[in-house]
Amino acid sequence: MKNSPLPIMAIHGSASSGALWRNLSRQCAPWRTVLAPDLRGYNAGVSQRADLHSTLRERARPIIEAIESDRRLTHLVAHSFGGSVALEIIASIPHKIKSLTLFEPVSPALLKVSSQPEDRQLLNDILALSNRVREESGAVGMESFINFWHEAEAWSRLSVHAQERLAQLAPIVYQDFCEAYCVKPEAFSLIDYFAPVTLLMGERTNAHARRMAHLVQHLLPQAGMLTLPEMGHMGPLTHSCEVSKAILNSIQHAENDYVCSAV
Numbered sequence: 001m002k003n004s005p006l007p008i009m010a011i012h013g014s015a016s017s018g019a020l021w022r023n024l025s026r027q028c029a030p031w032r033t034v035l036a037p038d039l040r041g042y043n044a045g046v047s048q049r050a051d052l053h054s055t056l057r058e059r060a061r062p063i064i065e066a067i068e069s070d071r072r073l074t075h076l077v078a079h080s081f082g083g084s085v086a087l088e089i090i091a092s093i094p095h096k097i098k099s100l101t102l103f104e105p106v107s108p109a110l111l112k113v114s115s116q117p118e119d120r121q122l123l124n125d126i127l128a129l130s131n132r133v134r135e136e137s138g139a140v141g142m143e144s145f146i147n148f149w150h151e152a153e154a155w156s157r158l159s160v161h162a163q164e165r166l167a168q169l170a171p172i173v174y175q176d177f178c179e180a181y182c183v184k185p186e187a188f189s190l191i192d193y194f195a196p197v198t199l200l201m202g203e204r205t206n207a208h209a210r211r212m213a214h215l216v217q218h219l220l221p222q223a224g225m226l227t228l229p230e231m232g233h234m235g236p237l238t239h240s241c242e243v244s245k246a247i248l249n250s251i252q253h254a255e256n257d258y259v260c261s262a263v
Contacts, residue, residue, distance in 0.1 A: 005032040013080025014176040023240035041172040050171035056179040060088040073098035080106045084180040094193040099254035103200040109183035110215040130177040138167030197223035198250035202231040
């Protein structure tokens with residue numbers, strides 16, 4: 001339909017899947033389409049082997065192709081590592097993205113190019129975590145990963161089945177880090193995106209996620225920042241209803257701004 005609401009492309013983070021955005025899809029149905037694909041490596045039935053020659057651009061390519069196949073603009077939403085993928089997308093096809101909403105984007109490359117000493121320490125923490133995921137058994141590495149991004153002891157509260165499933169994803173989680181870390185510094189300076197941007201952050205998130213969100217805000221100075229109460233880095237999972245509402249509010253605001261500017 002000509003006047004149907006613009007679609008949403010929602011990108012999940014590491015050790016997750018497109019199912020992260022089920023609540024967002026439910027809140028949009030049936031009037032707005034939400035596309036929430038599994039990133040390559042997280043597809044059901046696919047062998048979890050890291051492709052350490054893969055780049056962020058290659059990971060983003062199927063999503064870029066899907067967005068370009070629609071003649072309409074698309075609202076882009078992402079969480080955590082998905083935020084690095086989203087930055088690659090707006091660098092490649094800024095003219096196709098109506099608005100950008102990121103929940104705590106994880107971009108270690110932004111910490112790497114920072115001149116602030118405290119950012120180097122935050123990066124060292126993430127490097128140590130990634131090395132643990134690579135070098136230890138899947139279960140040990142992913143226990144560290146989950147406890148780092150969720151909260152202490154989060155791993156112990158998971159079912160055995162969930163722990164086993166996450167342990168199998170360790171190679172892909174390490175690949176995510178490599179792709180996000182190896183972004184060249186000049187790639188950020190080439191981003192030419194001026195449409196609305198909203199950064200969402202949990203009140204209880206760790207210093208690493210908080211700092212990377214602020215670095216993205218510096219990269220995209222038009223970005224507004226909204227802190228959501230009683231949640232941490234995994235807010236889209238633990239507080240899916242509240243996060244979905246915040247996302248839709250930012251999208252509605254972007255669409256209203258467009259209507260006002262066109263009058």
